[in-house]
Amino acid sequence: MTRTFIIIGGGIGGLSAAIRLAAQGHQVTIIEQNEAVGGKMSEISAGGFRWDTGPSVITMRPVFDELFQCAGKELRDYLTLLPVDPLTRYFWDDGAQLDAxxxxxxxxxxxxxxxxxxxxxxxxxxxxxxxxxxxxxxxxxxxxxxxxxxxxxxxxxxxxxxxxxxxxxxxxxxxxxxxxxxxxxxxxxxxxxxxxxxxxxxxxxxxxxxxxxxGVWYPQGGTYSIARALEKLARELGIKIITGCHADEITVESHKVTGVRAGGMFFPADAVIANVDVATVYERLLPQSAFNPRRLGRLADAELSSSGFVLLLGVEGTHDQLTHHNILFSADYPREFADIFERGIPPDDPTIYIAITSKTDTSHAPEGCENWFVMVNAPAANDRFDWGLQGDAYRSHILEMLARRGLDIRSKIKVEKQLTPLDFEARTGARHGAIYGLSSNNRLNALRRPHNRAPDIRGLYFAGGTTHPGGGVPMVILSGKVAAKLALEGLEDG
Ligand SMILES: Cc1cc2nc3c(=O)[nH]c(=O)nc-3n(C[C@H](O)[C@H](O)[C@H](O)COP(=O)(O)OP(=O)(O)OC[C@H]3O[C@@H](n4cnc5c(N)ncnc54)[C@H](O)[C@@H]3O)c2cc1C
Structure with a gap:
C-alpha cells in the first residue's frame, strides 16, 4: 500500500530517508527552508573561486554505495569518489611533518x-x-x-x-x-x-x-556533488522537493502525526521524518500540548558538540608545501580542548585545518590561485564569546598564526568569506551552531542520544546528526536508513 511521507529538511539525512522510502514505492515530499538541498553540506562561489562550506573529509564509502544500491542504482553513475592520498598532511610547530x-x-x-x-x-x-x-x-x-x-x-x-x-x-x-x-x-x-x-x-x-x-574520498566537483547526486536520484524516484519553504508546524491529533503546515499550506502525511535538530522540533514545530515539557527540558539541556569558525579564502599563488587536506597542530592540545569545552571560548592556540580542493579540481580557483577552506574548532555559540564583536579580531589572530607557521597569506587574499557558529545556526537550524549535534564527551551519550522514533508521538521520526547514530555525513546517511525503516515498520504495526 502506498503511504505518504513528509520529510522536513533536505539535509543529507533527510535525503537518505526520502530515497529509501521512495525506492519502496511510497509518495515522498521534502520540505526545505533554504533555496537548495544539502543543509550543512553547501557550496559558495565568488570571484572565480568555489568552496564547500561544510564537510570536506568523506569516509565510509560503503555507506554511500549502499544508499544508491537500495534504489537499484550504482553510485558511479551519479558521483565520482576519488581516493585522497595522502589522507592528510600533518604539521607541528617545530617544523615536523607527516603524510598519513x-x-x-x-x-x-x-x-x-x-x-x-x-x-x-x-x-x-x-x-x-x-x-x-x-x-x-x-x-x-x-x-x-x-x-x-x-x-x-x-x-x-x-x-x-x-x-x-x-x-x-x-x-x-x-x-x-x-x-x-x-x-x-x-x-x-x-x-x-x-x-x-x-x-x-x-x-x-x-x-x-x-x-x-x-580511506578518505574526494567527490569530484567538490563535496556538494554528493548533495547534487542525491537530489538527482531523489527526483528520478519521483520525490517532490519543495525548496524555499519553511515548515512551521507538525500537526498532531490524539498523539498521532497528521501532517505538516508549511508555506501557508497543509501537507497531510501518514508519517513525518524531521531532519531537524530534535530539540528544535519539540521547541518550535510541535504543539506544546502534544508532549511532556520535561522531554524538551532534557533535550535542550544536553551538552552540545563543538562548532567551528571557517574562513573561505581565495588566495593568490600556489603553496607546494600544502596538499588537499592539511592539519597544523597546536602546541598544547589539552589546553585547546579546555578552551572549547570548559572555558567556552575559541582556542587561543587552535589546531588549524586547511582544505584546498583546487589541488585536485583546478577549476575551483583561477589559474595561479588556490581556494582555501580554513577551519578551527570552536565552542557552540554561547554568551562567553561574541562573534559579532570579537569575530574579526579572531580572524586576524588565525591569519597571524598561519603567518607564524610560514603561511603568510595576508597580502594574497583576493576574496574572503567567514562562517561562525551563528551562521551555521542560521543556515541549517543547528542548535547554537553545534556541527555534530549532541556531545560525545561522555561514555553514556551513545545511549542517551534521542531515538529515531519519537517516543511520545506516533508517526514522527528523526533523521540527522542529533539522532542515532550521530553526526558526520556517512552517519546521517545511516540515520536516514534507520528512520525510514522504523517509519515503515510503524505503519505496518498500525
Ligand atoms: C563546517 C563543517 C564542517 C564539517 N566537516 C565534516 C567532514 O569533514 N566530514 C563529515 O562527514 N561531516 C562533516 N560535517 C558534518 C556534516 O556536514 C553533518 O553531520 C551533516 O551534513 C548533517 O546532516 P543532517 O542530515 O543532520 O542535516 P543538516 O545538514 O543539519 O540539514 C538540515 C536541513 O533541514 C532544514 N531545515 C531545518 N529546519 C527546517 C524547517 N523548519 N523547515 C524546512 N527545512 C528546515 C535546514 O535548512 C537544512 O537544510 C561538517 C559540518 C560543518 C558545518
Missing amino acids: SRMPHIMLQRLREFAGDEDAQGYMRYLQYAKRIHDITGSVFIYNDPPTVWRVARTPLKDIPAVDPLRTMSEAIESFVISPKLRQMLERFATYVGASPFSAPATLNVIAHVELSG
Missing part, C-alpha cells in the same frame, strides 16, 4: 623514520585495536537501530574489554604510542564528532579505523 597513508606498508616505513620502530609497531597495534572496536560495536552502535540497554548487555563478556568503554580516547592512545606528535595525530579523530579526546570514551577510537584503514 591508508597503506600499512607505507605508513609503517614513514612512522619508523618519524617516530622510531617501537611507535611504528604501536601504531599498527592501535589500528588492529580500532578495527576490533568497529567489528564489535558496529552492529550495535552504528549500522542498525539505536542501541538498547538490552542489546548492549548482550555483548559477549569476552568482548567488553575490547570495546574499551572506561578509558578516554587519549588514555587508550597513550597505551599504544609514545611520541606526543603521533598521539596528537590519533587524538585528533575525536574532533570528527565534535568531541575532546581527553573526555570522549576510548570506544571512539573506532573513528581512526574508519579513516586510516578505510
Whole structure:
C-alpha cells in the first residue's frame, strides 16, 4: 500500500530517508527552508573561486554505495569518489611533518623514520585495536537501530574489554604510542564528532579505523556533488522537493502525526521524518500540548558538540608545501580542548585545518590561485564569546598564526568569506551552531542520544546528526536508513 511521507529538511539525512522510502514505492515530499538541498553540506562561489562550506573529509564509502544500491542504482553513475592520498598532511610547530597513508606498508616505513620502530609497531597495534572496536560495536552502535540497554548487555563478556568503554580516547592512545606528535595525530579523530579526546570514551577510537584503514574520498566537483547526486536520484524516484519553504508546524491529533503546515499550506502525511535538530522540533514545530515539557527540558539541556569558525579564502599563488587536506597542530592540545569545552571560548592556540580542493579540481580557483577552506574548532555559540564583536579580531589572530607557521597569506587574499557558529545556526537550524549535534564527551551519550522514533508521538521520526547514530555525513546517511525503516515498520504495526 502506498503511504505518504513528509520529510522536513533536505539535509543529507533527510535525503537518505526520502530515497529509501521512495525506492519502496511510497509518495515522498521534502520540505526545505533554504533555496537548495544539502543543509550543512553547501557550496559558495565568488570571484572565480568555489568552496564547500561544510564537510570536506568523506569516509565510509560503503555507506554511500549502499544508499544508491537500495534504489537499484550504482553510485558511479551519479558521483565520482576519488581516493585522497595522502589522507592528510600533518604539521607541528617545530617544523615536523607527516603524510598519513591508508597503506600499512607505507605508513609503517614513514612512522619508523618519524617516530622510531617501537611507535611504528604501536601504531599498527592501535589500528588492529580500532578495527576490533568497529567489528564489535558496529552492529550495535552504528549500522542498525539505536542501541538498547538490552542489546548492549548482550555483548559477549569476552568482548567488553575490547570495546574499551572506561578509558578516554587519549588514555587508550597513550597505551599504544609514545611520541606526543603521533598521539596528537590519533587524538585528533575525536574532533570528527565534535568531541575532546581527553573526555570522549576510548570506544571512539573506532573513528581512526574508519579513516586510516578505510580511506578518505574526494567527490569530484567538490563535496556538494554528493548533495547534487542525491537530489538527482531523489527526483528520478519521483520525490517532490519543495525548496524555499519553511515548515512551521507538525500537526498532531490524539498523539498521532497528521501532517505538516508549511508555506501557508497543509501537507497531510501518514508519517513525518524531521531532519531537524530534535530539540528544535519539540521547541518550535510541535504543539506544546502534544508532549511532556520535561522531554524538551532534557533535550535542550544536553551538552552540545563543538562548532567551528571557517574562513573561505581565495588566495593568490600556489603553496607546494600544502596538499588537499592539511592539519597544523597546536602546541598544547589539552589546553585547546579546555578552551572549547570548559572555558567556552575559541582556542587561543587552535589546531588549524586547511582544505584546498583546487589541488585536485583546478577549476575551483583561477589559474595561479588556490581556494582555501580554513577551519578551527570552536565552542557552540554561547554568551562567553561574541562573534559579532570579537569575530574579526579572531580572524586576524588565525591569519597571524598561519603567518607564524610560514603561511603568510595576508597580502594574497583576493576574496574572503567567514562562517561562525551563528551562521551555521542560521543556515541549517543547528542548535547554537553545534556541527555534530549532541556531545560525545561522555561514555553514556551513545545511549542517551534521542531515538529515531519519537517516543511520545506516533508517526514522527528523526533523521540527522542529533539522532542515532550521530553526526558526520556517512552517519546521517545511516540515520536516514534507520528512520525510514522504523517509519515503515510503524505503519505496518498500525
Ligand atoms: C563546517 C563543517 C564542517 C564539517 N566537516 C565534516 C567532514 O569533514 N566530514 C563529515 O562527514 N561531516 C562533516 N560535517 C558534518 C556534516 O556536514 C553533518 O553531520 C551533516 O551534513 C548533517 O546532516 P543532517 O542530515 O543532520 O542535516 P543538516 O545538514 O543539519 O540539514 C538540515 C536541513 O533541514 C532544514 N531545515 C531545518 N529546519 C527546517 C524547517 N523548519 N523547515 C524546512 N527545512 C528546515 C535546514 O535548512 C537544512 O537544510 C561538517 C559540518 C560543518 C558545518
